[in-house]
Amino acid sequence: MWEYTDKVKDHFLNPRNVGEIENPDGVGEIGSLACGDALKLYFKLDENKRISEAKFQTFGCASAIASSSALTEMVIGLTLEEAAKITNEDIATYLGGLPKEKMHCSVMGRDALEQAISDYRGQKTEIKEGRIICECFGVTDLEIERAVRENNLKTIEDVTAYVKAGGGCGNCHDNIQEIIDAVQGKALPKKPQPARLTNIQKIKLIEETLEREIRPALKKDGGDIELIDVNGNHVLVKLRGTCAACKASQVTLKHYVESKLRELVTPEIVVEEV
Amino acid sequence: MKTVYVDNNATTRVAPQVLEAMLPFFSENYGNPSSMHSFGGDVAKKIKVARTSVADLIGAAPEEIVFTSCGTESDSTAIRAAIHSNPEKRHIITTRVEHPAVKNLCEHLAKNGYRLTVVPVDCDGRLDTDALVKNLSDDTAVVSVMWANNESGVIFPIEEISQAVKERNIVFHTDAVQAVGKIPINVNRTGVDMLSLSGHKVHAPKGIGVLYVRKGTKFSPFLIGGHQESGRRGGTENVPAIIGLGKASELAAEHIDEENTRVKGLRDKLETEILKRIPHVIVNGDRDHRLPNTTSIGFEYIEGEAILLMMDALGICASSGSACTSGSLEPSHVLRAMGVPFTSAHGSIRFSLSIYNTEEEIDYIIEKMPPIIARLRQMSPFWQDFIKKQPAAVE
Numbered sequence: 001m002w003e004y005t006d007k008v009k010d011h012f013l014n015p016r017n018v019g020e021i022e023n024p025d026g027v028g029e030i031g032s033l034a035c036g037d038a039l040k041l042y043f044k045l046d047e048n049k050r051i052s053e054a055k056f057q058t059f060g061c062a063s064a065i066a067s068s069s070a071l072t073e074m075v076i077g078l079t080l081e082e083a084a085k086i087t088n089e090d091i092a093t094y095l096g097g098l099p100k101e102k103m104h105c106s107v108m109g110r111d112a113l114e115q116a117i118s119d120y121r122g123q124k125t126e127i128k129e130g131r132i133i134c135e136c137f138g139v140t141d142l143e144i145e146r147a148v149r150e151n152n153l154k155t156i157e158d159v160t161a162y163v164k165a166g167g168g169c170g171n172c173h174d175n176i177q178e179i180i181d182a183v184q185g186k187a188l189p190k191k192p193q194p195a196r197l198t199n200i201q202k203i204k205l206i207e208e209t210l211e212r213e214i215r216p217a218l219k220k221d222g223g224d225i226e227l228i229d230v231n232g233n234h235v236l237v238k239l240r241g242t243c244a245a246c247k248a249s250q251v252t253l254k255h256y257v258e259s260k261l262r263e264l265v266t267p268e269i270v271v272e273e274v
Numbered sequence: 275m276k277t278v279y280v281d282n283n284a285t286t287r288v289a290p291q292v293l294e295a296m297l298p299f300f301s302e303n304y305g306n307p308s309s310m311h312s313f314g315g316d317v318a319k320k321i322k323v324a325r326t327s328v329a330d331l332i333g334a335a336p337e338e339i340v341f342t343s344c345g346t347e348s349d350s351t352a353i354r355a356a357i358h359s360n361p362e363k364r365h366i367i368t369t370r371v372e373h374p375a376v377k378n379l380c381e382h383l384a385k386n387g388y389r390l391t392v393v394p395v396d397c398d399g400r401l402d403t404d405a406l407v408k409n410l411s412d413d414t415a416v417v418s419v420m421w422a423n424n425e426s427g428v429i430f431p432i433e434e435i436s437q438a439v440k441e442r443n444i445v446f447h448t449d450a451v452q453a454v455g456k457i458p459i460n461v462n463r464t465g466v467d468m469l470s471l472s473g474h475k476v477h478a479p480k481g482i483g484v485l486y487v488r489k490g491t492k493f494s495p496f497l498i499g500g501h502q503e504s505g506r507r508g509g510t511e512n513v514p515a516i517i518g519l520g521k522a523s524e525l526a527a528e529h530i531d532e533e534n535t536r537v538k539g540l541r542d543k544l545e546t547e548i549l550k551r552i553p554h555v556i557v558n559g560d561r562d563h564r565l566p567n568t569t570s571i572g573f574e575y576i577e578g579e580a581i582l583l584m585m586d587a588l589g590i591c592a593s594s595g596s597a598c599t600s601g602s603l604e605p606s607h608v609l610r611a612m613g614v615p616f617t618s619a620h621g622s623i624r625f626s627l628s629i630y631n632t633e634e635e636i637d638y639i640i641e642k643m644p645p646i647i648a649r650l651r652q653m654s655p656f657w658q659d660f661i662k663k664q665p666a667a668v669e
Contacts, residue, residue, distance in 0.1 A: 012580070013587060018653050033616040033656055036577065036605065040655040057655035059620075061579035065653060220394065221613055242397070242613050251616075 004062060005096035011066035016073055019055045028115030030108055034251040035137050035164065037064045037105065041112040043075065045120075051075050051083060056112075063095075063102040070094045071109040080117050086110065087150065088162070103162045107147065131267065133175045136168025138255040141179060148183040156180070197266060203230050209264045210237075214257055218243055225257065233268040235261060249273070275589045278635045282475075283424050283452055283568060283626035284593055288518065289477040295521040296479070299514040307511055308502065317513055324520025328484055331523040332450075332469065333460030340485045340506045341516050345451040345472030346375035348485040349418070351496040351507070352468040353379055356416035356445040357388070359492035363415035365389045369401055370611035371426075376418050376449055377607070389413070398560040399428035399612045407438045416445045421453035421469075425595055425608040425624055426559030427568030429457065436465040445491065451475055455526035456533050456565050467491045473515060477628070478522035482515035529629050537627050538566035540636045544625060545569045547640040552647050554660075556618050558595075558609060567627040570595065570609075572618025575657035576650040578605075581623055584646045590639055595622040617656070 004012070021042035031038030037060030046052035054072040058065050071091055075083045088106035092098045098106060130140030147153060147162045156176050160167040166176050197205065210227055218224055223243030228236040237257065239249050250273075258271040279287070305314035307321050325336045342348045353376065357366070368380045370392050384390035391409045394402050401419065410417070417439045422429045432448055439446040447468040453459060455476035461469055468491065473482035487493055487506065499508020548571060549555055558570040573581060578594030585592060595606030605619040614622065625639070651657040 012583065015653065020658065029655070033575075033620070036616075036620050038655055057653055057658055059575065059654045059656050060577050062583045064577070065580060221610075222394075222397070 002062070002099050002102065004066075004099070007070075007094075007096045008063060008066040008098065011069040011095065012062040015065055015069040017053075017055045017069065017076075018057070020057060021053055021055050026116035026118075026120035028112040028117070028119060030112045030115060031059070032138075032251055033059065034255070037061065037108060039064065039068050039108050039112045041068070041071070041109075041116050043116055043120075045080075050077055050079050060105065060108075061102070063098050064105040064108065066095055067091050067098070067105040067109045068112075071113060075113065080120065083113060084117055086113060089151065100158075100161045103151075104164050107162055132255070132259040132262070133179070134165035134168065134172045135256055135259050136172075137164040138251075138259070139163050139165035141175075144176060144179045145183055148180055153180065154184070199230075202265060205265045206230060206235055206261060206269075209261055213260055213264065217256070218252070223252075228274050233266065233270055235269055235271045236274045237271060238274060276638075277589045277591060278631075278638055279591045280625045280627055280631060280635075280639065281591045281593050282628040283427075283624065285474045285480065286477045286628055287630060288479050289522060289525055291525060292478055292518045292521045296514040296518040299517050303513075307513065308500065320520075321511060321513065321516055324516050324523075327520040327523040328471075331459075331527050332454065332471070332486060333462050334486050335489065337504070338461075338486055338489055340487055340503045341511060341519075342483040342485055342507055343481055343512070344483040345373075345449065345470050345475075346483075347496070348470035348472070348483045349373070349375040349447075349449050350379055351485050352447040352470060352487075353383075353416055353418055354496055355487075355493045356447065356468070357383070358494040360415045360445065363413050365391070365411060365413040365415060367391045367393065367406060367409055367414060367417045367419075369393045369395065369406075369419055369430075371395055371399065371423050371608045372418070372420055373424055373449055373451065376420070380418070388415075393419075395428075395611055397613045399423060399426040399558070399608070400560050400563070401430045401435075403431060403435055403438075406435060410439065410442050410444060412442075414442070414444045416447060418447040418449065421448045421450035421459070422457070422565050423559070423608060424452045425606055426570050426612065427452075427564035427626075428559045429453065429563045429565065432466065433464045440465045440467075452565060452568075455522075455530070456567055458530060461486055461488065473519040473522065476519075476522045476526050478519040479515050482512055482519050484519070532629050534566045537629060537631070540631055540633060541567055541569055541625070541627050543633075544627075544636050544639060545571065548643055551640070551644050556614075558612060558614055558618075558622055565626075568624065570622055570624045572609075572614060573621040573623065573647050573650075574617045575654045575660060576621045576647065578621050578623060580650055581621060581646060584650070585623075585642070588642050588646075590642060593624050593626075595619060595624065 021044055024042040025045045026043050028041045040057045042055045043051045044053040054075050056068040056072055058068040088110040091106040091109045130142030133141050143163050144165050153159050156166050156173050159165050159176050166173055222241050224240035226238045228238055243249055253271055261269040303317055305317045307314055307318035325339050329336045329339050366380055366388050380390055393406045419430055419435055421432050436446050445467050448466050449470045451472045454471040467488045469486040471484045474480040495506050497508045554574040556572045558572055582594050595609045609619045
């Protein structure tokens, strides 16, 4: 059993500010069902441009709910400039600490807040920039770099605790270590740039990757995938078997199929289901 | 606050009769069973009685029983003994839903030069026996398949698998830790070569396990030391625990009918009422072929640790297949192997009953679960999205 502080338990069992705000000034949404936790954060501003109301909806464990509840309490009364300075450490500290393995819940709170502020400011959100490093949880190199830098993380285990990267199959551990080394001052070896592919080479490589890497993995779960067409960098596919009926099929498509093709064919690939 | 314990696949209470049987072996009967004097010799005689009781529970002969420290040691000893006794063979077969005691050992062996076949299960947790049989080869050293799954409770067709495995003269091991004491088991009807069981799952204490080794099976000990357990497991016997397991085995044999009638009835009532009172709930696993005490229920759009902790606040002790409870980040490998969608895999709760559970306790759980689920769903963005899309269909 996790050792939660009394404040975490209190915010979990008696969460503050649960719900949705109609016509909010800002909304931030982070996480997914596949990842095991998600947070939707709403806020409204008063005439002085201070946050007058903040509410949340959370899918997740006790610390995810407690972090969300704490965050809403923390931001009420702040200007957006003040709120934007809240770090994940601030959320954890407010709760009297979180188990190390649960620090990603505080990171989720901080990320949702950033998205909500960006939403208010009319900045485009949603699409994560950077290269997906952890395919299991869809975590990019930029997210890992930031977590390492801001929290002075030293090990892969730390990175997993803060942003989940590396917590699944473990295939990305070498890449995470490279990022830790780079941020902590050790040189990152330069990777050779791939040669530009002709259309025929690209289609062939897509077919090979689907056959060799992707289909066997989907088949393990009773699913399958069919290549329908390739239009430039747009790869059109159809999911079959259990994948076709799976509610998390978009996660599979984006976090696994697309990122695998980006890794093994070309980083510009976009996968769409038809 | 009262405690309602429905996590008996994790561990069980020590039966009062078991505790009573054990106590003298901590105090007055503390002799070493290997000693030559009668003070130790008397203890050895009591161990012999306990060995017979355990053997009777699974239809074995007393000399086929090896006392170990736990189920994990039994599993590890069995698989390692099989591969060491057949060094020319480099292939192992197991399933995708094994307990970590088997799963992690097999994966470790695969990293050290063994070829590993991991047989899948279907969406109801039933084993693909055809796939298992197709993968048997002259190079297969051991097949290790659990008798019943600890999370879903699904029972595998051990007799059928055993027949196919033994036709090819391959060592067959089964981890029967969850099955023993809950369903009738007779090793002679199955042809299984080795079987693991654990004391603390059958109302004996923690720290005692058994490996059944069929007479004639090639064996090499994992723990090499003294001549205890006929040289198959060195180390001075954990006498009180062995005596306790002997008593627990006698009680398990007496209670097997109750497990399959009264306990099953309580489990079915709990499951039926939860399904009736709470929308969007699924039962994980084959409901026709499973342990009488186990139900794994997936509550869609919410997360298991949160459910468990709210239950805990009301004194209800169960367990979850969610990622957050295990310290890992992915939900249970068993539920994922069954293809349980993320919508309910993260929110799956396992209720596992024992003969000590009462109808009143089950009524208490039935009363407390709906508001817990409703409260967490009220917080869940996925549930809110879901009901917005189907406003007329659900509450």
